[in-house]
Each structure stands twice: as C-alpha cells, then as structure tokens.
Amino acid sequence: MTDTNATLPASSDPADRSRVGARLLVEHVAKTYVSYGLWPIVRRVPVLTDASLEVGPGEVAALVGGNGSGKSTLMMIIVGALARNAGAVHVEGRIGYCPQYPVLYEKLTVAETFALFRVAYGLDRSTAATRKAELMDTLAFGQYDGFRVEHLSGGTRQKLNLALALLHDPEVLLLDEPYAGFDYETYLRFWEMSSGIAARGRSILIVSHFVEDRARFDRIYRVADGRCERER
Amino acid sequence: MAGVSVSAERAVRWTAPLAMFVREYYRTTLNLVLLVVIPALVIFAVSDSLGRISQVFATGLTTDMAESMGALWAAAFLTGMMGFFMITGARGADRRLVRAGYRPLQIVVFRFAVIAIFGGLATAASYLLLLTRLTPIDHVQMLLVMYLAALLYGALGVLIGSLVPGELEGSFALLFFFVMDAFIASPLFGDPTGVGLNLLPTFYPTKVLLYVTAGQPHDSVHWLYIGAYAAVVGTLAAIAFHRAAARG
Numbered sequence: 001m002t003d004t005n006a007t008l009p010a011s012s013d014p015a016d017r018s019r020v021g022a023r024l025l026v027e028h029v030a031k032t033y034v035s036y037g038l039w040p041i042v043r044r045v046p047v048l049t050d051a052s053l054e055v056g057p058g059e060v061a062a063l064v065g066g067n068g069s070g071k072s073t074l075m076m077i078i079v080g081a082l083a084r085n086a087g088a089v090h091v092e093g094r095i096g097y098c099p100q101y102p103v104l105y106e107k108l109t110v111a112e113t114f115a116l117f118r119v120a121y122g123l124d125r126s127t128a129a130t131r132k133a134e135l136m137d138t139l140a141f142g143q144y145d146g147f148r149v150e151h152l153s154g155g156t157r158q159k160l161n162l163a164l165a166l167l168h169d170p171e172v173l174l175l176d177e178p179y180a181g182f183d184y185e186t187y188l189r190f191w192e193m194s195s196g197i198a199a200r201g202r203s204i205l206i207v208s209h210f211v212e213d214r215a216r217f218d219r220i221y222r223v224a225d226g227r228c229e230r231e232r
Numbered sequence: 233m234a235g236v237s238v239s240a241e242r243a244v245r246w247t248a249p250l251a252m253f254v255r256e257y258y259r260t261t262l263n264l265v266l267l268v269v270i271p272a273l274v275i276f277a278v279s280d281s282l283g284r285i286s287q288v289f290a291t292g293l294t295t296d297m298a299e300s301m302g303a304l305w306a307a308a309f310l311t312g313m314m315g316f317f318m319i320t321g322a323r324g325a326d327r328r329l330v331r332a333g334y335r336p337l338q339i340v341v342f343r344f345a346v347i348a349i350f351g352g353l354a355t356a357a358s359y360l361l362l363l364t365r366l367t368p369i370d371h372v373q374m375l376l377v378m379y380l381a382a383l384l385y386g387a388l389g390v391l392i393g394s395l396v397p398g399e400l401e402g403s404f405a406l407l408f409f410f411v412m413d414a415f416i417a418s419p420l421f422g423d424p425t426g427v428g429l430n431l432l433p434t435f436y437p438t439k440v441l442l443y444v445t446a447g448q449p450h451d452s453v454h455w456l457y458i459g460a461y462a463a464v465v466g467t468l469a470a471i472a473f474h475r476a477a478a479r480g
Contacts, residue, residue, distance in 0.1 A: 079331065097331060103324040107256040119248045120332035124241075148259070164328075 029087030049226030065223035093171025121168035315389025347386035394472035
C-alpha cells in the first residue's frame with residue numbers, strides 16, 4: 001500500500017488493514033482550510049474533522065453529502081492533490097482520478113490528449129490504443145478524436161475527462177461526479193462500464209448526488225459535520 | 233530491437249509533452265498576432281516618442297538607441313506574458329499530468345524549454361522589425377542581450393504565474409512591474425542612479441544594449457550581472473513552479 005501523502009505519518013495499524021482487505025483505506029482524516037484576510041485576520045474553516053472510509057476490491061462505493069460538506073476535499077486528499085492536517089490514506093495500486101470539472105489542455109485535440117497521457121502513464125502504444133478505442137466506444141465520443149478540446153461540448157469534455165482517468169486501467173478509481181453533463185444513454189453506459197470494472201476487482205469511489213443511484217453501490221458513505229459515516 | 237523500442241519510448245517521454253506544449257502556444261492565434269503587433273507597436277510608435285522625449289530632456293538618447301530599447305522591451309514583454317499565461321492557463325492540466333506519472337521537475341523543464349523556444353521567436357521577430365529601422369553594428373551582441381532580457385522576463389512570468397493565484401491580478405502585477413522596470417530603470421530620463429534600480433530586470437540588459445547600439449565599448453562585467461540575474465530569477469521561478477505543479 002502506498003500513502004498518497006507521505007509527508008504525514010501513517011497512523012493505521014497494518015493488522016487492521018489486512019483484516020479489512022481494503023484497497024482504499026482512509027483513516028481519521030482532518031482538513032482545515034486557512035485563508036488570510038487583511039492582517040491579522042485569519043479565517044479557519046474546518047471541513048473534515050474525522051473522516052474514515054474503506055473500499056475493498058470489486059466494490060463500488062459512494063460518497064454523498066450536501067454542498068460544501070467536504071466530499072471533493074476528501075477526494076483530493078485521497079488523490080494527494082491536497083495535504084491533510086491529520087489521519088492517513090492508504091491506496092493499493094494505481095489511482096485513476098476524474099476531477100469534478102474537466103481538467104484538460106484546451107488547445108490539444110482529443111487524440112493528442114490521449115497520446116500525451118499514454119506517455120505519462122507509461123503505457124505501450126498497442127495497449128493504450130485498445131483502451132482508448134474501448135473507452136471512446138463505450139462513452140460514444142469516437143467521432144471527436146480530431147477535435148480540439150476547446151471545441152468540444154461540456155458533455156464530451158466530461159467524457160474525455162473520465163476516459164483519461166480510466167486509460168491506464170487503475171486498481172482504484174476515484175470519480176468526482178463523473179457523469180455530470182452526460183446524456184441519459186451515456187449515463188447508463190457509464191454504469192454498465194463501472195459494473196464491468198468492479199467485476200474485474202477494481203475499487204471505485206464515486207461522489208454522487210443522485211438518489212436513484214443508491215442501489216448501484218456496495219457501500220454508501222455520507223459526509224456531514226466533518227465526519228464520514230457509513231450508511232450502508 | 234527491444235532496446236531500441238525502450239529508448240525510443242524514453243525519448244517520447246521527453247519529446248511528447250514538449251511538442252504538445254509548443255502546439256498549445258502556436259494554436260493560440262492571439263500569440264501569433266502579438267508576435268508581430270507588440271514589436272511593431274513598441275519599435276515604430278513608442279520609440280519615436282521616446283526619441284522626441286529624449287531630445288527635450290537632452291539625455292543623449294538617439295533614435296537608434298530608443299528603437300533598440302523598444303525591440304528589447306518588446307521581446308521581454310512578449311516572453312514574460314507568454315510565460316505567465318502558459319503557467320496560469322495550464323496549471324490544473326499540468327498538475328494532472330504530474331498525477332499521471334510525470335515528475336514536477338520534468339514539467340518545469342518542458343515549460344522552460346518552451347519559453348526558451350518562444351523567447352527566441354519573440355527576439356527574432358523584434359529584431360527583424362528593428363532591422364527595418366537601423367543596421368546594428370554588432371548583430372551577435374545585440375541579439376544575445378535581447379534574448380537574455382526575453383528569458384529573464386519569461387522566468388519572471390513563470391514566477392508571478394506560480395505565486396499569484398488569479399490571472400487578472402497576476403497579469404496586472406507583471407504589467408506594472410514591466411512598466412516600472414522599462415521606464416524607471418531605463419536611461420530615458422538620464423542615467424538612473426537610484427538605490428536598487430540596478431536590481432530591476434532590464435537595467436543591465438538596457439545598459440549593454442545602448443552601448444552596443446552606439447558602437448561603444450562597455451564593461452564586460454555587465455554580462456556577468458545579466459547572467460547572474462537570469463540564473464537567480466530562473467531558479468526562483470523553477471522552485472515556485474515546481475512547488476505549484478507538485479501540489480497537484
């Protein structure tokens with residue numbers, strides 16, 4: 001297991017981890033945002049005080065909660081994009097992260113974007129080509145391969161955003177509202193694809209607002225008052 | 233064969249982002265327009281005004297000198313803005329690339345390489361326009377000092393882009409800094425002797441440029457100052473950008 005924020009000590013007991021068999025384990029994570037106003041005004045906003053969760057191999061877990069509850073903050077901490085103040089995060093295997101909003105190079109084409117991330121992930125050409133074809137087919141945006149990102153619609157950008165997170169077939173998938181902007185057909189295809197990924201033993205954690213998605217999750221965690229409580 | 237394939241993939245790991253970042257730049261039409269407009273504006277319009285002001289204040293600044301300064305400022309300003317907007321425009325995507333497997337230091341190297349390439353292009357564009365106005369005595373030294381000023385500002389753009397979170401605030405900061413630097417540190421209003429003026433980025437490049445334009449000998453230690461200044465600003469910019477990229 002790797003700690004996505006190695007600057008902080010891992011506080012978990014390895015025996016517990018092996019008992020749980022979790023591929024993603026988050027323990028007692030705390031995060032306070034600090035913003036500096038006109039001196040000496042310092043504003044501290046505690047977003048997470050004691051957030052813990054776990055996702056095992058083959059599981060699809062949901063992270064739910066109101067706006068500003070700290071779901072995206074927790075996601076970014078798990079990915080390592082944000083430093084935490086306390087707690088530990090353990091991830092077994094590679095992470096695929098789909099941010100809430102598309103984070104892409106606007107002037108590159110879809111094909112160039114895939115090519116760049118293929119190299120970044122260290123994938124060989126044939127594997128990447130197969131994965132790319134599968135993802136474009138499943139998410140139905142193959143016709144935009146030669147289009148620049150800046151010319152894509154919001155939904156197609158989101159498809160590319162998601163496809164990049166999946167390109168290297170990661171063991172742990174962290175998806176922050178991945179289907180925002182998808183049409184209904186693509187939304188259904190997304191769930192079909194997610195089930196297939198989980199069936200191959202991958203772990204998926206999804207930030208979701210949709211009540212109708214509840215039946216699709218093996219675990220549901222609700223983020224509220226700085227804590228992360230398991231609902232199911 | 234496998235060895236060749238592995239080394240080819242290693243090479244691609246270095247060339248692919250560089251090629252993509254270069255594409256990003258030239259696909260921004262405004263960048264290409266500014267490459268012509270800014271040098272033309274600064275050299276043709278502003279330099280004439282500077283020449284007239286100089287005559288009024290009797291600073292000894294000739295029209296040739298004013299036009300040379302204009303070319304240097306144009307190259308520096310263009311590269312500085314390019315460095316700034318390159319960093320701020322791709323901040324999130326660069327961080328994503330780091331998460332995907334690139335080291336932050338590699339992204340720093342790629343971005344600085346792009347600045348070196350387009351700093352050269354901005355210098356070349358400014359110099360070509362300058363050639364329509366005067367015949368420099370020493371092409372090599374003039375090009376070199378302009379290119380160094382461009383690189384200096386490119387690094388400053390990266391530094392400000394990495395430290396200032398907002399695009400608007402950052403671009404104002406860079407513009408304000410440039411205006412202060414270009415006018416206060418320049419010899420337009422006499423030989424600048426104020427405390428700390430020689431710490432402004434184009435102080436020594438401008439000094440060298442004016443001597444070279446006039447065909448006069450100059451103190452070679454000024455080149456050393458320019459090099460040292462560029463090294464310090466470049467290092468600070470690299471550290472700031474590295475921290476920003478690694479945060480992702």
